[in-house]
Amino acid sequence: MSLTSQIRIPATYMRGGTSKGVFFKLQDLPETAQQAGAVRDAIFLRALGSPDPYGKQIDGMGNASSSTSKGVILSQSTRPGHDVDYLFGQVAIDQPFVDWSGNCGNLSAAVGPCAVHMGLIEAHRIPHNGIATIRIWQANIGKTIVAHVPISDGQVQETGDFELDGVSFPAAEVALEFLDPADEGDDGGSMFPTGNLVDRLDVPGVGSFAATLINAGIPTIFLNAKELGYTGCELQDAVNNDSEALQRFEAIRAHGAIRMGLIQELSEAAKRQHTPKIAFVAPAQSYTASSGKAIDSQDIDLVVRALSMGKLHHAMMGTAAVAIGTAAAVEGSLVNLAAGGGERSAVRFGHPSGTLRVGAEARQVDGQWQVTKALMSRSARILMEGWIRVPDQVLQAK
CATH class of the missing domain: 3.10.310.10 (Diaminopimelate Epimerase; Chain A, domain 1)
Structure with missing residues (x-):
């Protein structure tokens, strides 16, 4: 021994x-x-x-x-x-x-x-x-x-x-300010790595999806819940107990990572589980959170569910919340559209455990979207x- x-x-x-x-x-x-x-x-x-x-x-x-x-x-x-x-x-x-x-x-x-x-x-x-x-x-x-x-x-x-x-x-x-949270890349390009607010993401064997690909807080792939067959009000078990769904999400995430320039080959995604994140959004709806708390659609702007390390998160990752707030501030992104569109400096979204408010200051400069800060409170x-x-x-x- x-x-x-x-x-x-x-x-x-x-x-x-x-x-x-x-x-x-x-x-x-x-x-x-x-x-x-x-x-x-x-x-x-x-x-x-x-x-x-x-x-x-x-x-x-x-x-x-x-x-x-x-x-x-x-x-x-x-x-x-x-x-x-x-x-x-x-x-x-x-x-x-x-x-x-x-x-x-x-x-x-x-x-x-x-x-x-x-x-x-x-x-x-x-x-x-x-x-x-x-x-x-x-x-x-x-x-x-x-x-x-x-x-x-x-x-x-x-x-x-x-x-x-x-x-x-x-x-x-503890109030937090994430300064200049968008990753504009070495070439000074947009926080939207493809240059588009909404892309069509084709995933062989899985489907074709509208997607907002953003580098803000953390690289994130936003999808419409409806295109995935979800309402956006799902709790953890509805996704995490479905192995086929998790495999589909991972395939979408890997193809999205390539489109974002984060990896060169699909096989690299397995060694880069933390980024990008993948999330799906839908308009505000009433639902019951995992704690039993009733969430009223009148109290939120949209619902969001996000996956981390291959599983649906029990609440919301802080960096993904920054991405949500930033994307919501950009008119025409899937997050902004799910929240009702228009100019927005803050959103309150519903997640599996309840709600969270996040703010962002975004503007267009020379045709490119820029965000100066995102704000939220934690403890x-x-x-x-x-x-x-x-x-x-x-x-x-x-």
């Missing part, structure tokens, strides 16, 4: 929005994991309990869903005008890989509070009482996020009465702090 010891790594386990994950300070990681590579990936995989052929992540901190199989690395920012650098890893559950291709908008709400907790923010930036404005450099996508973190007696205020559908208990509100809370233990074999990963 081969015997091995374990190493301890300081870590904080946090909820941010409707997600949760393990947060590390860069300097606390083993030296070989302070740079991107196999050792860093191995630590993330083992800490979360992946790969797990049973799909449960029993031997780790993950909770067997895309919302809870996440890791974050924070460090003091070396970028002018920023307080903290934030790197996000989406950990696959049953496969041995970590996807670093995008951001997590929900965990973005926890970055500011965690950075204060870890001592990464200079003292003069934190009021004794009030709001600490934390400027975050999102290293995965090269974007700025501004978090407005409530402070009481010099400490992050975590409890409060802000309610977020998809989270059981109220907490303190965050430390669930546990201490050390993650992983077998020291992770240090030998290659």
Whole structure:
């Protein structure tokens, strides 16, 4: 029998929005994991309990869903005008890989509070009482996020009465601004990578669909629910228990990724599960959320359902919410049309767990759509702090 010891790594386990994950300070990681590579990936995989052929992540901190199989690395920012650098890893559950291709908008709400907790923010930036404005450099996508973190007696205020559908208990509100969230590409092109607000996406063996392909918050493929045979009011089981539907969605996602220029071959999509996201929209309708809460069509502008890591999300990914708000602000996109069309600076949409409001400031410049910021509120809370233990074999990963 081969015997091995374990190493301890300081870590904080946090909820941010409707997600949760393990947060590390860069300097606390083993030296070989302070740079991107196999050792860093191995630590993330083992800490979360992946790969797990049973799909449960029993031997780790993950909770067997895309919302809870996440890791974050924070460090003091070396970028002018920023307080903290934030790197996000989406950990696959049953496969041995970590996807670093995008951001997590929900965990973005926890970055500011965690950075204060870890001592990464200079003292003069934190009021004794009030709001600490934390400027975050999102290293995965090269974007700025501004978090407005409530402070009481010099400490992050975590409890409060802000309610977020998809989270059981109220907490303190953390307002987020995603600055210049559209990915305009190296060539300075549009946030719509094909140059169109609506494309026709042909997927052999599946069908042909109207699609809005957008790079804002996170690359996202928006489809009409009706063309897929859905109402837009589905809950998780209606999609996630249908293996054929999930296969169709993955085929559509892969073809959409090619049209967006994110991959060159269909086979590459399997190793890029975090991006792009795929979502379907429909006009506002009344329905019953997963909590039993009645959602009235009069209280929302549209309904949206989104998939993450191959499964229908239980609420809404924060980055996808940014994409929703941005697309809704652009007249003629599928999201804008589902919301009723016209000029819009904010929308409230229905998702499986309830509703969410997101705003965006968009305008046309020289015939190209630009978005200056997207805004939404989330909450965050430390669930546990201490050390993650992983077998020291992770240090030998290659």
